[in-house]
Amino acid sequence: MRVWRLLPWFLILLPLAWLISRWLDLMALGEDLPRTLGLSLEKARLMSVAIAVGLAATAVATVGTISFVGLLAPHAARLLVGSRHRQLLPIAAILGAILVTLADSLGRIILAPREMPSGLVTALIGAPYFLWLLYRNQK
Known part of the structure; x- marks a missing residue:
């Protein structure tokens, strides 16, 4: 029954995480390359942290x-x-x-x-x- 509580959050946050996965790959290469390719590091970091916190909070709220x-x-x-x-x-x-x-x-x-x-x-x-x-x- 608890799975149903997770489902809406995962349906929203997991696709978002998949979409920004390329940003995460670029950020792992250092700061210069992503900036050269036009990636706003501040925006990418904020979005990745927000998605990670949302996924972790959902799991903690459900599991304990x-x-x-x-x-x-x-x-x-x-x-x-x-x-x-x-x-x-x-x-x-x-x-x-x-x-x-x-x-x-x-x-x-x-x-x-x-x-x-x-x-x-x-x-x-x-x-x-x-x-x-x-x-x-x-x-």
Whole structure:
């Protein structure tokens, strides 16, 4: 039943992502080539981020905020070990497990004897971290 909630968003955002995929390929080659070909980098970046955020938000709203871990752990791992995937993948998995365990533990402790969903705690940790990442990458 949850798939039906996703469908309108995916029907709109996935074709848009397909349309701008060429822009993403050009942007991967550096800044000079896309500008030479007449691509507005600011517009392309804004559209690609908006589409990515829309797709991620739709998935999180449907599946639950626990999936935030899949977005948070790899970025945190990259800050710790760099971009070597042999080191990055196990560290991201370990950080994700630690984050979920910590979120679940905090969710049980904060409002004891009631429980706070671990997905909500994960979002409370992850949202400020992502805002910081976006801020840091704009510099």
